[in-house]
Each structure stands twice: as structure tokens, then as C-alpha cells.
Amino acid sequence: MEIFFQQLVNGLTIGSIYALVALGYTMVYGVLKLINFAHGDLVALSAYIGLVTVMQLMGALSPVLLIIATFIITMILTSLGGLILERAAYRPLRKAPRLSAVVSALGASMIIENGIMLIWGPMPRIFPASAVPNANYNIHGVYISLMQVLVLVISFILMVALYLFVNRTKLGTAMRACAIDQDAARLMGIDVNKVIVTTFIIGSALGAVGGLFIGMYYRGIYFNMGWIYGLNAFVAAIIGGIGNIPGAMLGGMLLGIFNAFIAGYVSSSWSLALTYVLLIVIMILRPTGILGERVAEKV
Amino acid sequence: MNTKNIVYYGIFLFSLIILPFFLNSDWVSVMTTFIIYSIVSLSQDIVLGRAGMFDMGHAIFFGLGAYSTAILNMVYGWPILATIPIAIILPIVASIILAAPIIHLRGDYLLVTTIGFNIVFTQALKNNVFGITGGPNGIFGVEPLKILGFVFSSQLSIYYLAFFILLLTLIVIHNLETSKPGRALHYLNLDSLASECIGINTRFYRLYSFALSAALAGLAGVVFTLQFSAVSPGAFNFIQSVLFFTIVLVGGPSSIPGVLLGTFFMFVVPEIFRQFAEARYLVFGVAMILIMIWRPKGIWPVKFGRIPNYLTKE
Amino acid sequence: MALLELNNVTKIFGGLVAVDSLSISIEKGMIYGIIGPNGAGKTTVFNCITGVYKPEKGKIIFKGKDITGFSSHKIANMGITRTFQTIRLFNEMSVAENIMSGRHFKSRQKWWHGIIHTPFYYKDERANWLKVKEYMELFGLARLAKMTAGSQPYGVQRKIEMARALATEPELLILDEPAAGLNDKERLELVDTIRKIRDMGVTILLIEHNMDLVMNITEYISVLNFGKKIAEGKPEDIQNNPVVIEAYLGKEEEDE
Ligand SMILES: Nc1ncnc2c1ncn2[C@@H]1O[C@H](COP(=O)(O)OP(=O)(O)O)[C@@H](O)[C@H]1O
Ligand SMILES: [Mg+2]
Numbered sequence: 001m002e003i004f005f006q007q008l009v010n011g012l013t014i015g016s017i018y019a020l021v022a023l024g025y026t027m028v029y030g031v032l033k034l035i036n037f038a039h040g041d042l043v044a045l046s047a048y049i050g051l052v053t054v055m056q057l058m059g060a061l062s063p064v065l066l067i068i069a070t071f072i073i074t075m076i077l078t079s080l081g082g083l084i085l086e087r088a089a090y091r092p093l094r095k096a097p098r099l100s101a102v103v104s105a106l107g108a109s110m111i112i113e114n115g116i117m118l119i120w121g122p123m124p125r126i127f128p129a130s131a132v133p134n135a136n137y138n139i140h141g142v143y144i145s146l147m148q149v150l151v152l153v154i155s156f157i158l159m160v161a162l163y164l165f166v167n168r169t170k171l172g173t174a175m176r177a178c179a180i181d182q183d184a185a186r187l188m189g190i191d192v193n194k195v196i197v198t199t200f201i202i203g204s205a206l207g208a209v210g211g212l213f214i215g216m217y218y219r220g221i222y223f224n225m226g227w228i229y230g231l232n233a234f235v236a237a238i239i240g241g242i243g244n245i246p247g248a249m250l251g252g253m254l255l256g257i258f259n260a261f262i263a264g265y266v267s268s269s270w271s272l273a274l275t276y277v278l279l280i281v282i283m284i285l286r287p288t289g290i291l292g293e294r295v296a297e298k299v
Numbered sequence: 300m301n302t303k304n305i306v307y308y309g310i311f312l313f314s315l316i317i318l319p320f321f322l323n324s325d326w327v328s329v330m331t332t333f334i335i336y337s338i339v340s341l342s343q344d345i346v347l348g349r350a351g352m353f354d355m356g357h358a359i360f361f362g363l364g365a366y367s368t369a370i371l372n373m374v375y376g377w378p379i380l381a382t383i384p385i386a387i388i389l390p391i392v393a394s395i396i397l398a399a400p401i402i403h404l405r406g407d408y409l410l411v412t413t414i415g416f417n418i419v420f421t422q423a424l425k426n427n428v429f430g431i432t433g434g435p436n437g438i439f440g441v442e443p444l445k446i447l448g449f450v451f452s453s454q455l456s457i458y459y460l461a462f463f464i465l466l467l468t469l470i471v472i473h474n475l476e477t478s479k480p481g482r483a484l485h486y487l488n489l490d491s492l493a494s495e496c497i498g499i500n501t502r503f504y505r506l507y508s509f510a511l512s513a514a515l516a517g518l519a520g521v522v523f524t525l526q527f528s529a530v531s532p533g534a535f536n537f538i539q540s541v542l543f544f545t546i547v548l549v550g551g552p553s554s555i556p557g558v559l560l561g562t563f564f565m566f567v568v569p570e571i572f573r574q575f576a577e578a579r580y581l582v583f584g585v586a587m588i589l590i591m592i593w594r595p596k597g598i599w600p601v602k603f604g605r606i607p608n609y610l611t612k613e
Numbered sequence: 614m615a616l617l618e619l620n621n622v623t624k625i626f627g628g629l630v631a632v633d634s635l636s637i638s639i640e641k642g643m644i645y646g647i648i649g650p651n652g653a654g655k656t657t658v659f660n661c662i663t664g665v666y667k668p669e670k671g672k673i674i675f676k677g678k679d680i681t682g683f684s685s686h687k688i689a690n691m692g693i694t695r696t697f698q699t700i701r702l703f704n705e706m707s708v709a710e711n712i713m714s715g716r717h718f719k720s721r722q723k724w725w726h727g728i729i730h731t732p733f734y735y736k737d738e739r740a741n742w743l744k745v746k747e748y749m750e751l752f753g754l755a756r757l758a759k760m761t762a763g764s765q766p767y768g769v770q771r772k773i774e775m776a777r778a779l780a781t782e783p784e785l786l787i788l789d790e791p792a793a794g795l796n797d798k799e800r801l802e803l804v805d806t807i808r809k810i811r812d813m814g815v816t817i818l819l820i821e822h823n824m825d826l827v828m829n830i831t832e833y834i835s836v837l838n839f840g841k842k843i844a845e846g847k848p849e850d851i852q853n854n855p856v857v858i859e860a861y862l863g864k865e866e867e868d869e
Contacts, residue, residue: 096595299698
């Protein structure tokens with residue numbers, strides 16, 4: 001039973017990270033109907049930005065301030081990256097066939113990934129252990145580290161904030177309107193460009209938090225980690241129903257817990273494959289994901 | 300085919316025939332790889348370009364062909380020639396079994412599911428399923444092909460073997476293009492509902508496109524095994540599938556010259572810039588974006604309207 | 614026996630009853646009209662007949678055979694083809710290739726002809742392209758054969774769509790607002806064409822908003838409102854039916 005709860009805690013931690021990254025995929029998909037393949041690499045980039053920031057500021061700031069500063073700086077810089085990405089790789093292709101934008105996204109992904117390698121080298125980099133104090137809490141035999149608490153709490157706050165933003169603010173409503181029908185939204189006077197830019201900023205900022213968590217939680221970061229974390233998060237978004245914000249949160253959590261239990265009970269050499277078996281089974285049973293709506297084509 | 304096209308294809312094929320006489324053996328080997336990947340890309344185009352299904356797991360069928368030959372030869376001692384039918388049939392069967400339950404999925408969902416299949420496939424190869432795939436290192440030392448006493452062991456002989464298969468592929472695709480099944484793929488791609496309403500069984504033709512493309516990819520896999528006398532999981536992982544996918548879109552979906560150009564651009568050009576090592580992929584990414592902005596339908600887009608002359612003449 | 618019969622067909626979207634227990638019967642060789650205000654459920658009826666939607670209740674019987682729930686291609690192959698209210702052509706392809714799509718089922722090529730070309734292939738291919746030529750000539754499209762369908766003017770696109778449906782050699786041709794967006798000259802041409810098609814032995818079922826055209830061309834009409842049939846009869850009876858005038862014609866005057 002203790003193993004069960006331990007894995008549940010671990011799963012929720014990884015799941016929160018997946019969910020944060022998955023939100024970036026799902027939000028962009030919602031408004032642009034585009035799989036932003038470069039998002040995972042942006043997340044990897046944010047981990048490197050975070051690492052540089054921590055190294056620069058360590059010692060100069062108190063631990064709490066250091067973490068806050070690192071998050072803010074990384075989120076800002078990553079959002080900037082997301083903005084450039086939208087501007088350079090996606091905006092010129094808005095009217096092009098949908099697959100052209102997919103290729104552009106793959107190209108952008110290659111640029112970021114190899115850019116990271118050229119700057120920071122092909123070898124893994126290690127986050128300093130002292131970035132977050134290594135404290136553990138023992139609750140009836142289940143261990144929770146301070147880092148895990150941080151991941152869970154911050155993710156929860158961000159997701160609630162996002163939920164409120166999307167459902168309670170004017171810009172959030174505009175975002176939902178664009179997701180349903182961009183042309184109609186434009187005719188209603190919504191500034192679609194502004195909505196798209198906002199989507200990229202928020203998606204990238206959430207991804208940056210995810211990237212920082214990956215760096216601080218797993219410690220080792222490498223230039224092509226965007227693919228694997230990105231793909232997992234993307235799978236989470238698909239499982240939840242891509243384009244659906246609560247779906248991405250749910251999908252992330254489910255996938256995280258699933259992965260944790262696989263790691264706890266099944267040989268790790270099959271764990272990656274099992275993630276995709278889960279995906280395939282869900283796609284066969286529910287072709288638009290758990291919370292995705294089936295839209296009947298009007299003829 | 301009009302005269303202009305015959306001349307173009309004639310020049311292209313003739314250059315491929317004489318090319319090895321001007322190249323050293325390293326470059327003949329690069330060109331052999333180019334031909335192998337051209338076959339795979341052309342087969343990927345049947346599903347992606349023509350039938351319009353976002354298949355991002357095409358390396359599975361390529362790999363199944365390659366592994367079939369390697370395993371049957373190394374583990375069971377079959378002569379290479381005897382492995383070829385299996386290396387075609389197995390990918391066909393796999394493609395139908397894999398595609399049947401997901402063929403109705405909307406574009407992006409199909410894409411993700413096929414990525415999923417590809418990842419499970421490579422993971423299985425790495426884990427040495429049934430103890431025959433050789434694990435992460437794959438299988439080494441596959442014998443050369445022997446036909447009627449002739450042994451395809453030199454680089455040059457493998458080059459011409461690959462060339463022969465490419466020629467076969469081009470003929471098949473040309474036949475497809477000018478037949479009822481080939482047109483059906485375009486129709487269902489452009490408007491699946493309208494196709495159904497004029498009597499096209501879209502599900503059948505979707506599976507058909509998967510089966511045909513898997514067969515060609517499997518055949519390319521055989522040549523791959525012969526070229527390297529080895530197979531390993533890395534050659535068939537989903538990153539490779541992403542490459543084939545990209546080649547078709549960069550070159551021009553449904554366009555034979557486009558796909559050939561795309562393959563050249565993605566496989567041969569990086570070889571030319573080998574000395575720039577790592578930075579070349581960065582440049583590559585930039586080029587992919589620029590090409591898509593400049594030519595959203597690919598470098599050499601398809602032209603429809605290939606209709607017989609007697610239709611327009613009085 | 615009627616060619617097509619609908620018995621109590623009901624189609625529901627969410628809570629909305631788009632077609633409510635509709636029964637109609639179409640005799641062979643007729644030109645049958647369905648009219649009704651926007652949103653009355655006319656297109657939905659067509660979608661049920663052609664297998665695009667599966668009705669929740671009721672039966673659709675074609676030539677004595679129950680075809681309810683059949684897939685669209687099967688229904689098309691049995692002899693029912695259609696045009697769409699919003700034109701659905703293969704835009705990137707040529708006019709001739711669009712019409713050739715209608716020959717799909719009639720062409721006897723098998724799957725292997727996509728791989729190997731046999732002498733039979735050449736014979737079959739030629740026969741079907743010549744059929745395409747016939748249909749292009751019937752609709753006056755011959756000189757546009759090589760042109761891209763999507764770049765043709767609206768009126769021409771409507772013709773291509775009809776030619777494509779007719780190329781399947783259907784027994785029942787279903788036209789969803791064939792005159793929408795046409796000018797007067799094109800509309801007169803359309804009336805001629807529809808009559809010509811009927812004279813070829815094809816039964817026609819159409820939805821149309823243009824009252825002159827409907828009254829002029831159809832032999833029998835059903836009027837739909839909120840998914841229900843509120844009247845049926847010969848055009849002159851419908852024109853004078855007070856229920857129809859109130860529900861439909863009256864409403865149209867309000868709009869103006
Ligand atoms: N796929 C669908 N999903 C939901 N509602 C639909 C769908 N198709 C049609 N409807 C609704 O059914 C009603 C009838 O539509 P339709 O048959 O298109 O009317 P008509 O052709 O008579 O103008 C309308 O209220 C329409 O909004
Ligand atoms: Mg309608």
C-alpha cells in the first residue's frame with residue numbers, strides 16, 4: 001500500500017509537469033489547429049535558460065528569491081522565444097495548407113534543438129543540487145520531497161489561474177471563441193492576432209515552468225530532451241482531447257500516474273512502449289480523446 | 300505520359316545509370332542510400348500525399364522488410380532471395396492490421412497514433428522480442444543476395460539492384476496514378492464525404508493505400524539490409540518516419556519529381572555539407588521553414604489534369 | 614411499387630428534431646420537389662437517404678429494399694447519387710477528373726490495375742473517359758475539360774457537380790438547391806437540363822427555394838416545416854394551400 005501511495009505522489013508530480021507542457025500544445029492547437037512540434041524544444045530551451053540563470057544568481061540571492069527570480073526570468077525569455085516562433089515560423093503560413101505548417105513546426109524544432117546543442121554542447125548538463133533545498137517529508141511511510149511539494153503547489157495554482165483566465169476574462173473568452181470558429185470570431189470584432197500571440201505567450205510561459213521543473217526535479221538536462229518530454233506531454237494532450245484545456249490537465253495527470261505505476265511494477269525497458277499502447281487503445285476507444293468533443297460534419 | 304515527361308524521366312534514369320562511373324565508391328554508397336530512401340519516400344507519398352492520411356510511422360514497414368530479410372537469413376538460414384516475398388507480405392499484413400482500427404481517425408489523431416505504433420515497434424526491436432531481433436545493436440553480417448550464381452556483393456551491384464527496384468516503384472506509381480484506384484485516393488483525400496456519395500468505398504481504398512505503400516517500403520527494406528549487411532532499431536525509429544513525412548511535404552505531395560527532389564534535399568545535401576557537422580541541421584531547419592513559406596505546396600507541386608488527349612480533341 | 618419510400622423517418626440532433634416522422638413516396642420517372650423554409654430539415658432528409666446520417670427512427674426503402682443505415686457508397690452504388698447545397702467538388706482537380714470520379718463504380722478495374730496495367734485496363738479506361746466526354750458535352754463543359762474545377766464560376770461548378778452525379782448512371786438523382794446562386798439565364802438552362810435528365814429515365818428529387826422553378830418543373834411536392842410534412846400535392850394545389858401560404862410563402866414575404 002505504501003508503494004501505491006508513493007507511486008501516486010510521484011505520478012502526480014510527473015503528471016503536473018506533463019500537464020503544464022501539454023497545455024502549451026493544446027492551447028495552440030485550439031486556436032491554430034496546428035501541432036506545435038517546436039513546443040517540446042522550447043521547454044528544453046527553458047531548462048537551459050533556467051540553468052544559466054541559477055548559476056549566475058546563485059549566492060547573490062537568498063534561496064527563495066533565487067527560485068522566484070529564476071522562474072520569472074525563464075518564463076519571460078521563453079515566452080519571447082514562443083513569440084518569435086509564432087512570428088517567424090507560423091504566421092507566414094496561416095493561409096497555407098495545414099501540413100505546410102507542420103513541416104515548418106518540425107523545422108523550428110530542429111533549429112531550437114540544434115541551437116541548444118551548438119551553444120551548450122551535446123553532453124548532459126546538471127542542475128545544481130542546491131537550487132532547491134533537499135528536504136523530505138515522511139507521511140505515514142510515504143516520502144514527499146520539498147521539490148515535489150513545489151511542483152504540485154505551483155502547478156495547481158497555475159492551472160487554476162489559467163482556468164479562471166480562460167473562463168472569466170474577456171481575452172480568455174475571445175480565445176475560446178477563436179478556438180470554435182476563427183472566422184466568425186474575427187467578424188465579431190475579436191483581434192485574432194492578439195489572441196494567437198497571447199496563446200503563445202501563455203503556452204510558452206507554462207512550458208517554461210514545466211522545463212524548469214524537469215531540470216530541478218530530474219536534475220539532468222540534455223539538448224534533445226524536448227522530443228521525449230514534448231512527445232509525452234503531447235500524448236497527454238491527445239489523450240485528454242487536444243484543444244481542450246481541462247483535457248490537457250486530466251491527460252497529463254493520467255499519463256503521469258500511469259507512467260509512475262509502470263515504472264513501479266513493470267520493467268522499465270517496456271515503459272515507453274506501454275505509454276504509447278495506452279495512447280493507441282484510447283484512440284481506438286475514444287477517437288477524439290477523453291474530453292474531446294465529436295463534431296458531426298454539417299453537410 | 301506526355302513527351303516532355305518521357306524526356307525528363309529518360310534523362311533522370313539515364314543519369315542514375317551512368318553516375319557510378321563518375322563517382323568513387325563512397326559516393327556510390329551515398330547514392331545507393333539516396334535511391335533506397337527515395338523508394339521509401341515514394342511509398343510514404345502514396346499514403347500521405349495521395350490518400351492524404353497523416354502517417355508518421357512509415358519507418359515501421361521499411362523496418363519490417365529489412366528485419367524480415369535479416370532475421371530469416373541470419374536466424375533461420377534462408378537464402379536472401381527466398382526472404383523477399385516475406386519482406387513484402389509481412390509489411391502488407393502489418394499495415395492492414397495496424398491501420399484498420401484507426402483509419403477513420405481525424406488527421407492529427409492518426410498522426411499521433413502512428414507515431415505511437417512506431418515507438419512501440421522500435422521498443423520491441425530494442426527489447427529483442429522473441430529473441431530474434433538482436434536487441435539494441437540489431438543484426439550484423441547478413442549474406443549478400445545470390446541470383447543464378449551471381450553474388451550482389453560489390454557496392455556497384457547493390458547500386459544497380461537498388462536502381463532496379465526504384466524503376467519498379469516508379470512504374471507501379473505511374474500505373475497507380477493513371478488508374479481507378481489511384482484516382483480514388485485523390486478523391487477521398489480531397490473530399491471524403493463527396494467520394495462516398497458517388498460510390499467510392501473510402502475505407503477500402505484507405506487500407507489499399509497503406510498496403511501498397513507498405514509493400515514498397517518493405518522491398519526498400521530488403522535493399523537496405525543488403526546495402527549495410529546489417530539492421531538496427533535506430534534506422535527505423537519514429538525520427539526516420541518524421542523525415543519521410545517531411546520529405547514528401549517539402550518535395551511536393553503526390554508529385555514524383557517533387558518527392559525525389561525532397562529526398563535529395565534531405566539525404567544527399569546533408570552529406571555534401573558533412574564538414575559543417577552539427578550546424579548543418581540548424582541550417583536545415585531554417586531551410587524547411589523557408590521552403591514552406593516560399594512554396595507551401597512543396598518545391599515541385601503536383602499538377603492535376605492528366606487526362607487523355609482524345610478528350611480535348613474533337 | 615414506388616422507387617423510393619420513406620416511412621416515418623426521424624432524425625434528431627441533440628435535442629433538436631430535424632426531421633420528424635416523415636413519410637414520402639416517389640414514383641419512378643418523376644420530378645419530385647421538397648420545399649420548406651430554411652432549417653425545415655430538407656437537407657437532413659437528403660442526408661438520411663444518402664447514408665450521410667443514420668435516422669433514429671423509420672425506414673428508407675429503395676426499389677423494395679430496406680437501405681436504412683447503409684453506408685453512403687453502398688447507397689450510391691445501388692443507384693442514388695446527389696449534389697450538395699454547398700458545392701463539394703474536388704477543387705484542385707480538373708473538370709474531367711471530377712466527372713471521372715462518377716465513373717468509379719461503373720469502371721470494372723480491379724485493385725491490381727493500380728499496380729499492373731493489363732489490356733483490359735486500357736479498354737476500360739478508354740470507355741470510361743469517353744463516357745466522361747459524353748457528360749461534359751451534355752453539360753457544355755467539354756472545352757473546360759483540363760481546367761481546374763475549383764477556379765470555375767459558381768454556375769459552372771453546379772454543372773460539374775451534376776455531371777459528376779449523373780456520370781454514376783443513377784436511377785435517382787438528388788439535387789440540393791440546384792438553382793441557388795444562378796442567374797436567370799443559367800436557371801433556364803438548368804430547367805432544360807433537369808428535363809433532359811428525366812427524359813434519360815432518371816428520377817429526380819430536388820430541394821429548391823426558387824418558387825417559379827419549383828412550380829414550373831416538379832410534378833409533385835412535399836412541404837416541410839420544423840421537420841414535419843405540412844402538405845403535399847401537385848404544384849398548383851400547393852400554391853393555393855392556405856397552410857403552406859401561412860407557414861412558408863407568408864414567411865418569405867416577411868423577410869422582404
Ligand atoms: N450535423 C448537424 N448537427 C446538428 N444540427 C444539425 C446538423 N445538420 C443539420 N442540423 C440542424 O437541423 C435543422 C435542419 O437543417 P437542414 O436540414 O439543413 O435544413 P434545410 O436544408 O431545410 O434548410 C437545422 O436546425 C440545422 O441546424
Ligand atoms: Mg438545406
